[in-house]
Amino acid sequence: xxxxxxxxxxxxxxxxxxxxxxxxxxxxxxxxxxxxxxxxxxxxxxxxxxxxxxxxxxxxxxxxxxxxxxxxxxxxxxxxxxxxxxxxxxxxxxxxxxxxxxxxxxxxxx
Amino acid sequence: xxxxxxxxxxxxxxxxxxxxxxxxxxxxxxxxxxxxxxxxxxxxxxxxxxxxxxxxxxxxxxxxxxxxxxxxxxxxxxxxxxxxxxxxxxxxxxxxxxxxxxxxxxxxxxxx
Numbered sequence: 001x002x003x004x005x006x007x008x009x010x011x012x013x014x015x016x017x018x019x020x021x022x023x024x025x026x027x028x029x030x031x032x033x034x035x036x037x038x039x040x041x042x043x044x045x046x047x048x049x050x051x052x053x054x055x056x057x058x059x060x061x062x063x064x065x066x067x068x069x070x071x072x073x074x075x076x077x078x079x080x081x082x083x084x085x086x087x088x089x090x091x092x093x094x095x096x097x098x099x100x101x102x103x104x105x106x107x108x109x110x
Numbered sequence: 111x112x113x114x115x116x117x118x119x120x121x122x123x124x125x126x127x128x129x130x131x132x133x134x135x136x137x138x139x140x141x142x143x144x145x146x147x148x149x150x151x152x153x154x155x156x157x158x159x160x161x162x163x164x165x166x167x168x169x170x171x172x173x174x175x176x177x178x179x180x181x182x183x184x185x186x187x188x189x190x191x192x193x194x195x196x197x198x199x200x201x202x203x204x205x206x207x208x209x210x211x212x213x214x215x216x217x218x219x220x221x222x
Contacts, residue, residue, distance in 0.1 A: 006153075043214030044154075044199065090153055098144055098203065099210055101153040 002027035006091045006102030013109055019064075019078040021105050023091030026072065032094040033074040035066055038104075039087040050074060081109045112137045116200045116213035123190055123220050131185040131216045133174075133200035141202040143167075143176050143183040144210065148197045157185075157198070190220045 006023045013019060025031050035047040046059045048066035056066050063082050067075045074091060086109045091102040117132040135143065142161045146154040158167030163178035172187045183200060197217050201210040 044212040092154075098142070098156050098159055099154075101146075101155070104151075104153040106151075 002093075002095060002100070004091060004093055004100055004102045006105060008105060009103060010106045011108070013081050013107065015083055015109055016080045019076070019081050019085070019107070021076040021089055021091075021107075023074045023076075023102055024072055025074075025093045028072070028093070028095075030071060033068065034092040034094075034099065035074065035076050036090040036092060036101075037087045038090065044090070048076070083109050085109050112141065112202060112204050112211045114200050114202055114211050114213040116198075116216055118214070119197075119217040121216060121218045123218070125192055125220055125222055126189045127220075129185070129187040129190045129194075129218070131198055131200075131218070133183045133185065133213060135181050135183065135200075135202050137181075137202055137204055137211075139204060140178075141204045143174070144201040144203065145172070145174055145183070145185050146199040146201060146212075148199065148215070150196070154199060190218070192220045192222055194218060195220045 003026045032051050034049045036044045037047050038044050048056055048058055050056050050068045053068055053071055064078050086107055089105045092099045113136045115134050144159045145157040147157045148154045158169040160167040160176035163176055166175045174183050174185045176183055197215045199215045200213040203210045
């Protein structure tokens with residue numbers, strides 16, 4: 001069966017520090033992968049999606065970037081975090097039913 | 111473009127009350143419609159879906175009917191439980207395999 005792993009679960013980082021969130025999918029090949037952000041009091045915002053290795057599409061301009069170095073690995077990064085980057089980050093992949101989500105990473109920038 | 115609008119919360123209900131969370135959408139063509147649930151501190155889980163007009167999705171006592179004439183996909187449950195307390199997201203997908211458009215979420219709190 002297919003599973004999606006996302007880590008870490010929580011993260012507290014100072015302003016200006018770098019960020020790396022990792023997501024991996026098991027049990028499938030060539031999945032479409034997505035990074036969403038859920039800010040406090042707001043809905044889900046699609047940040048990036050990828051249809052294959054090295055192929056990244058950005059939905060909104062921001063302080064973040066994404067990379068897909070391997071077929072089932074999707075990484076969300078930042079060189080210098082801002083306070084406004086705080087939120088709940090969700091990785092997802094397109095399953096036959098719909099989108100399947102990881103457990104999320106709660107990022108607090110202080 | 112595609113968008114989803116759902117009623118704002120928070121919604122507070124007593125246990126065993128009837129639940130309705132409204133959702134309307136704007137889309138070209140014939141999208142698939144979804145409800146996701148997010149329990150505290152967790153990621154989103156698919157609750158139910160409908161892929162064409164008049165389809166009814168159902169799961170765990172929740173139901174939603176795809177109404178093309180009113181562009182709606184309202185979520186209902188006849189008798190809510192405390193364990194149903196969560197945030198509910200309505201979403202649409204214009205194409206299978208591509209990202210969904212989500213509503214802003216509706217927080218539900220069920221009290222004993």
